[in-house]
Amino acid sequence: MDPAERNLSHRRPLLAAICALGACAWLGACAPHDGDAPALGNPEAGALVISRKACGSCHTIPGITGADGQVGPSLAGLGERHIIAGTLPNSRPNLEYYLLHPQEVVKGNYMPDQGLTARQARDAAAYLLELR
Structure with missing residues (x-):
C-alpha cells in the first residue's frame, strides 16, 4: 500500500461518517413537514379552524360559539x-x-369540501376527537 492510499484508508470511517451526517441533514431539510405542528394536532388551533370555516353553520359543536347548525x-x-x-x-x-x-368518502352528501390543509384537518380532528 503506497503512502497516499494508507493516508486515505485511516480516514475512510471519518469520511463515511461526515457523508452520512450530510445526507441525514440534507434529507431532513427536504422532507415535508408542518413546522412545529404536533403530530396529533392541536385542539386549540382546531377550534379556530372550525370557527373560521363556519362548520357551526351546519353542525352543533360544543365549545364553538354560535355552532348550533x-x-x-x-x-x-x-x-x-x-x-x-x-x-x-x-x-x-x-x-x-x-x-x-x-x-x-360519501358522494353527494351535504358536506362540501372546505379546502382544508392537512395541518388544519389534523388540528380540527384533534378538537373533534376530544368531544366526549
Missing part, C-alpha cells in the same frame, strides 16, 4: 362514536381524511 349531525360526543360519516371507523386518520375529502 341543524343541517348536519351534532358533533357532540364525536370522540366516543364508533363510526363517522356513516361509513368510516372512527379514528384520527379517518376523520382527517374525511375532513379533507368529504365528497370522496
